[in-house]
Amino acid sequence: MKLSLGCIADDYTGASDLANTLTRSGLRTVQTIGVPSDDLALPEVDAVVVSLKSRSIEAGLAVTRSRAAEKWLRGRGAGHVLFKICSTFDSTDAGNIGPVMDALRADSGETIVLVTPAFPETGRTVYQGNLFVGSVPLNESPLKDHPLNPMHDSNLVRVLARQSQTKVGLLDLATLARGADAVRERLADLAAKNIGAAIVDAVFDRDLETIGTVALDHRLSVGASGIGLGLARALVASGKVKPAFAGAASGAPVGGPAACLAGSCSQATLAQIANAEKSMAVLHLDPEQIIAGPGEARRALAWASDRISDGPILIASSSTPDQVAALQSRHGRDAAGHAIEQAMADLAEGLVRSGVRRLVVAGGETSGAVVDRLRIPGFLVGAEIAAGVPVLSAVGADSGEMLLALKSGNFGGPEFFSDALKLMR
Numbered sequence: 001m002k003l004s005l006g007c008i009a010d011d012y013t014g015a016s017d018l019a020n021t022l023t024r025s026g027l028r029t030v031q032t033i034g035v036p037s038d039d040l041a042l043p044e045v046d047a048v049v050v051s052l053k054s055r056s057i058e059a060g061l062a063v064t065r066s067r068a069a070e071k072w073l074r075g076r077g078a079g080h081v082l083f084k085i086c087s088t089f090d091s092t093d094a095g096n097i098g099p100v101m102d103a104l105r106a107d108s109g110e111t112i113v114l115v116t117p118a119f120p121e122t123g124r125t126v127y128q129g130n131l132f133v134g135s136v137p138l139n140e141s142p143l144k145d146h147p148l149n150p151m152h153d154s155n156l157v158r159v160l161a162r163q164s165q166t167k168v169g170l171l172d173l174a175t176l177a178r179g180a181d182a183v184r185e186r187l188a189d190l191a192a193k194n195i196g197a198a199i200v201d202a203v204f205d206r207d208l209e210t211i212g213t214v215a216l217d218h219r220l221s222v223g224a225s226g227i228g229l230g231l232a233r234a235l236v237a238s239g240k241v242k243p244a245f246a247g248a249a250s251g252a253p254v255g256g257p258a259a260c261l262a263g264s265c266s267q268a269t270l271a272q273i274a275n276a277e278k279s280m281a282v283l284h285l286d287p288e289q290i291i292a293g294p295g296e297a298r299r300a301l302a303w304a305s306d307r308i309s310d311g312p313i314l315i316a317s318s319s320t321p322d323q324v325a326a327l328q329s330r331h332g333r334d335a336a337g338h339a340i341e342q343a344m345a346d347l348a349e350g351l352v353r354s355g356v357r358r359l360v361v362a363g364g365e366t367s368g369a370v371v372d373r374l375r376i377p378g379f380l381v382g383a384e385i386a387a388g389v390p391v392l393s394a395v396g397a398d399s400g401e402m403l404l405a406l407k408s409g410n411f412g413g414p415e416f417f418s419d420a421l422k423l424m425r
């Protein structure tokens, strides 16, 4: 197997978002959890997305894990590697986007890296280096209240410069609109000034197509699903990849009980949970009790086992920004987040033990904890539930056949949970 594109994603929901975009753009794609072991039977594919849980860990560890993933991908022939980050550039001044980009840039011998989190399909656009979420700048969006990495600056040239050892420049929309050669020229100018990374504006998919075409001249890029779309379309347009039929994984029904777990506290997820109350049994966990010990998860599993044969259930730890802030001030941000993620993993394990084979998880860190606990080594991509969220079919899992949906906190429409279960038969 010689890969046309290698990808390293800094969380699991982001990886499935990217795998979805690549699949829909005609690339045969598999999502692996971590660097695959040599005995994992992978189908013949054009792209592999290695999912890491490296967005919110210590920067040195994120660098080591990303480097190992890059080495594996290059070893399978990937000439270009995309480091997939969040479309809302989730990170802190301590990293991890800058340190990982710097390390991969050094390893790949790249002079200048194209960086853009734009993903217009989900309302993420970049103009004059400023990231917009829908109609508002990043620092005015709900991301200002993110539990792990609140985003207070929408100017990505500044944000990345604070994290990176290299100088960061801007490749603006006016240049992009003049086409691939103008972009190449501008990149050469920036590189001549010793600038090692360029934040690239992008508002429409056609901008991402130009970026993808130019990025293929390089060995490394950094961005969200939008640049994935650009790279995939450029690979197909250049004839390097023969487009494949999308959603090859939608196979026979898996059946059995279905459950949803929500650890995301985003506005989108809070609204989706409120809507789910109309169509399924919903349990709101007490976050304080979760931190106190395993009793809360045990109580939740007992609640689930009384109801699971009657229809889908949803268990949520999600709270409003004020409640999240209060809990964090009592217990510390990382300790609170970790305890709740581990409780979600306990719940997933208990639910699967009791027969659940269809599981929807909301939140990137939450999904990471759940998928790790279930020891699922990889996924094939099936039908699209919402922009950036596909049905995933587990490959090589101990539990056998299983369908999952890993929802990024901000993704999905108001009826996301029931939309997902309709497609997960």
Ligand SMILES: Nc1ncnc2c1ncn2[C@@H]1O[C@H](COP(=O)(O)OP(=O)(O)OP(=O)(O)O)[C@@H](O)[C@H]1O
Residues within 6 Å of the ligand: 011, 013, 014, 146, 147, 148, 263, 264, 265, 266, 287, 317, 318, 319, 323, 324, 327, 328, 336, 337, 338, 339, 340, 341, 362, 363, 364, 365, 366, 367, 407, 408, 409, 410
């Ligand atoms: N009630 C709560 N109070 C404080 N922290 C919480 C609460 N519920 C969940 N958390 C923690 O908040 C974090 C949410 O992060 P997660 O990545 O799962 O969701 P998200 O950030 O909305 O999703 P994404 O990363 O896909 O955008 C996790 O660490 C989770 O354990």
Ligand SMILES: O=C(O)[C@@H](O)C(=O)CO
Residues within 6 Å of the ligand: 011, 013, 014, 015, 017, 018, 085, 086, 087, 088, 224, 225, 364, 388, 408, 409
């Ligand atoms: O890019 C996005 O917004 C998502 O794929 C994601 O990474 C959120 O965790």
